[in-house]
Amino acid sequence: MDNYKQMLAFIWAYEHGSLSAAARIHDMTPSAMSKMISRLENRLKVRLIQRGTRQLTLTEEGQLYLESARKVVIAMAEADSLAEHFPEQVSGSLRIKTMPTFARHQILPWLPEFIEKFPNLQVEIKIESRYVDEFEKGIDLAIYGGKLPDSSRVTTRLGTSEWITCAAPEYLNKYGVPKEPKDLLNHRCFHFSYMNDWNLWEYEHKGDRFSLPIKPLASFSQGDFLRDLALDGQGIVRLADYNVSKDVQNGKLIPILSDYKIRELEPIYLIYPNRKFLSPRIKTFMNFWMEKVKLNPWNVK
Missing domain, CATH: 3.40.190.10 (Periplasmic binding protein-like II)
Structure with a gap:
């Protein structure tokens, strides 16, 4: 960024005709403006401005550099303008x-x-x-x-x-509806095949929170396989509502143990x-x- 500022100082000095005029217009001291241009010349190892003349005059190298520097500044402005429309x-x-x-x-x-x-x-x-x-x-x-x-x-x-414990109507008609969480231990259940908090079937009762040691008949790494088993009437699952909300709405899956669901989302x-x-x-x-x-x-x- 210092290189870019040095380039701008050089362009400003030329456009305003003198270091003092450029410094005044751009809220700098003439000394600071002079130092920036000197650093630019030292970095480029070439003289850009003729010293000792009453009017700011560029060397041949300064004229060439001015042309290239202006192209850089225009390109930077175009890039900034383009960013507004990203x-x-x-x-x-x-x-x-x-x-x-x-x-x-x-x-x-x-x-x-x-x-x-x-x-x-x-x-x-x-x-x-x-x-x-x-x-x-x-x-x-x-x-x-x-x-x-x-x-x-x-x-x-x-x-x-929200996590929903649910099953298909066909399963509940055949095996009965669990009345309380412990009844799940005697039902056909399915959950995930890896260690995860999602396998903790958690419930609440009178302010007490607890989980059940569910032993699944089968497990999968993806929730949609568990959902398919439930839709097929094979057993009970506990899945996120973004997975089964539409199935619940159209009656394909029935939420159970709603009185025991945890309030924390x-x-x-x-x-x-x-x-x-x-x-x-x-x-x-x-x-x-x-x-x-x-x-x-x-x-x-």
Whole structure:
């Protein structure tokens, strides 16, 4: 940046006819203006201004440098002007990492609209159930729920989600409806295949919070497989409402043990590397998706 300031000082001195005039107009002292130009000449190892004349005169090298310096300043101004329009002209690649079920139910339905609105932006979505920081590998943005590991990354709460214990009407008609959480120990249940807080089937009763040691008949790493089992009438699952809210609305899945559900909602976060100079690509996606999330019935504040 010092090099750029030296270049500007040189241009100003020439355009205003003298060091003192340029210094006065740009709120500098003549001494400071002279020092900046001297540093420029020392750096370039060439004399740009003829000393000892009453009027500021450029050397032959100074005239050549002036032409190039003006092109640099014009290019910088054009770049700054272009930046004002980045949201409308956003392009390049946007690499997102998120949970499989969230991608399927909360990104995929809106993705065609986003692509149509920003056709020059290529979206790459990486699917992984558990959050692992991969920003050093080129990820621009991550979307995950629940408790996140401590880090220097910036998080913005996208919304909240509730975990719903549910089963298909066919299953409940055949095996009965659990009246209290401990009844689940005698039912066909399915959960995730890896160690995670999501496998803690937690409930509340009269202010006391507790979890059950569920022993699943089968387990999967992705929630949609558990959802499919439940829809097929095979058993009971506990899944996020952004995964099953539509199934509950149309009666394909029935929430159970609602009197025992915990009141604490799970936050869903947008995660990005840092807050300063956030890429227009990331800003565009964040603004678009945060508006879409407001339309979702599961997004309880």
